[in-house]
Amino acid sequence: xxxxxxxxxxxxxxxxxxxxxxxxxxxxxxxxxxxxxxxxxxxxxxxxxxxxxxxxxxxxxxxxxxxxxxxxxxxxxxxxxxxxxxxxxxxxxxxxxxxxxxxxxxxxxxxxxxxxxxxxxxxxxxxxxxxxxxxxxxxxxxxxxxxxxxxx
Numbered sequence: 432x433x434x435x436x437x438x439x440x441x442x443x444x445x446x447x448x449x450x451x452x453x454x455x456x457x458x459x460x461x462x463x464x465x466x467x468x469x470x471x472x473x474x475x476x477x478x479x480x481x482x483x484x485x486x487x488x489x490x491x492x493x494x495x496x497x498x499x500x501x502x503x504x505x506x507x508x509x510x511x512x513x514x515x516x517x518x519x520x521x522x523x524x525x526x527x528x529x530x531x532x533x534x535x536x537x538x539x540x541x542x543x544x545x546x547x548x549x550x551x552x553x554x555x556x557x558x559x560x561x562x563x564x565x566x567x568x569x570x571x572x573x574x575x576x577x578x579x580x581x582x583x
Contacts, residue, residue, distance in 0.1 A: 485573065486517035488524065490531070492579065495539040497546075504543050509579035512563070512572050519570035526566050533562045543582060552577065 489511045497504040512530075514523050523530075537559055545551050556575045564571050 483516045486514045486520045487576070488512045488514055488520060488527075489578075490527070490534070493531075493534060493538055495535065497582070498540055498542050505583055506538060506541070506546070507579065507581040507583070508538065508577060510559075511576045511578055513574040513576065514570050515573045516570050519567075522569055523567060523572075529566050530563050533566070534559060537562060547582065552580065 490509065492507060492509045494505060494507045496502050497506055512523070514520055537555075541555065546555055556577070560572050560575055
């Protein structure tokens with residue numbers, strides 16, 4: 432490779448690196464701006480937008496028999512609930528016994544074939560969220576994260 436070709440290659444690499452760096456800088460500014468509640472075009476004298484900070488509520492591990500014939504399979508699952516506003520985590524904690532009861536009615540009714548796939552787990556996630564949200568008055572569960580999901 433000639434010196435001229437090498438110089439062109441290095442210059443192109445530097446230009447690409449600068450473009451990527453500038454793009455990341457702009458992207459990072461937009462991401463950090465929305466996380467703090469800043470709104471694009473927000474002028475002086477306007478009200479600040481209150482951003483709800485979500486919180487996680489970890490549940491104790493559940494161990495249940497599945498509804499398969501013979502009752503030989505069991506499910507061990509640990510999950511965390513995402514609450515839409517951290518100010519209402521205490522309300523959610525007060526309702527943990529009721530939430531555990533609802534979950535303990537849902538899990539043993541499932542069969543292995545219903546929850547073995549990722550789409551089956553997503554259906555289970557949505558069902559649990561739909562059953563738990565009516566128990567909460569001032570907040571709602573926006574997501575459910577499986578931390579452990581073992582079927583044996």
